[in-house]
Amino acid sequence: MTNNTTMPRIKVDAVGKIFDSGTQAVQAIKHIDLDVHENEFVSIVGTSGCGKSTLLNMIGGLDEPTSGDILIDGVSVDGPGRNRGFVFQSYSLFEWMTVQGNIRFALEKSNFSKAEKDELVAHFVQAVGLSGFENSYPKQLSGGMRQRVAIARALVYKPSILLMDEPFGALDAQTRGMMQELLLKVWEDHKVTVLFVTHDVDEAIFLADRVVVLCSSPGLVKRTIDIELERPRNFDIVTTAQFGEYKRDIMADIREETLKVMAMEKHDER
């Protein structure tokens, strides 16, 4: 899927990030290079604390790298922009707005006409399977339904990139499986570039064209694996031998990293 002749949609160029509170400095990311191409679906996995959220936040413009640069369509990222949509792990919905209200709020800064906005809202309510719940408040919805609102809200203004930070991490296994299939369908229908952070290896492989495994503290890319499973995918694919092989490789990488972290922590204790 990678196409080296065109400009990457997202280019992470020698990015490093140090959180410096004045009293203490944490190196969250040491050095990451990563190209993501148009309409590609890339998963990022790694042990907790390895800098996944930090990387995604910087691509989203919510945080700045301390070294290196992040380019979107060749332009250096300077703050959040409407070419990117973001879905967070916590249900970050505006609880005082209805389902429709949440999605519509995202269109406020767009130049669409009122009729176009109505149509977009209606389209995305339907695309994420929330017809009939337009006027419900988030508190009345289940976790899976809330994340569907969040996905609709992040896509309704037609960004070219969707950034997702463990969006299904808080859901139960059944719901998560359904949400993954829904996400793939939405992605195939709407063609966006997706960068998907997760610590669930099955999820990473099932969804992605490419899985990026991050090294634990400080963040480095340990390995990138192209996932050559045919699309469209359905859940049977997780039982295939090929899927099993990908999973074994990635699990081995992550296990190695986890052991490293544990050894380091032991060392710190002494």
Next chain:
Amino acid sequence: MQPKTTKAQIRKKPKSGLFRLREDIPSGLYSALGFIIPAVLIFLWWLVTYLGLVKPLFLPSPVAVLAEGWRQVTEGILFADASVSFYRITIGWLAATVVAVPIGILMGNFRIIEGSLGPLISTMRYMPVVALIPLSILWAGIGDAQKILILFLGTFFQQALMIMDNVKNIDMNLIRAGQTLGFSNSEILRRVILPAASPGIWDTFRITIGWTWTYLVVAELVAASDGLGRRIMDAQRYLATDTILFGTLFIGVLGLLTDYAFNKSGLRFFRWNSDKR
């Protein structure tokens, strides 16, 4: 040897009971208890005085206290006192709130403002308001302004800190969501942070107006000729314990009603915050 546990014994374990951790009890019972316990206490109070175990000077009977209340109603004192006190409470609390809301919100969102005002306000809130009465008279005279100033001082500092916490308690990702959707800082403040924090802020209102009530006697301690607190202080001079008890209980009831009003209107204003389907 260990005692045998049979299935029947296991089943015997009470599945229902009134003392299960965090479990609900019948709602009728729950509300009834709120009346029964005070009623029992009043009965005991009556019994102690009826049997003459305590001199009326130290503890007047509930009947005497009620009679005192009735006297105040018929002589029109109670209504006059209550309205002037109510006015002071309302203005004092509103004045505190009008200042505390913006300051609390700014402190909760901007570290520079929290750093500038936080330590000062945290210190001021321990300030004994009673000790400031002489100064408050110098500053604000002996009229209503002085009473309102005392109520303001008793309420403001706590309230500002609590509102700061209300604002800080909202999920950071809500703010981030606003940023990714292209909203400016001031739009996010008004349209994301404020509504998200509003149920918490409303609860702070409910709690702090209760505190304003508790400062009423302090506010009317000096240079007042009327008010519920004044009535109690005057009664002290003549050891009119029935007046003291009636006044104290009456302030308690008014405080409770205010609490109830805030609670009910909060549920109405913030329907979206209830998880009832």
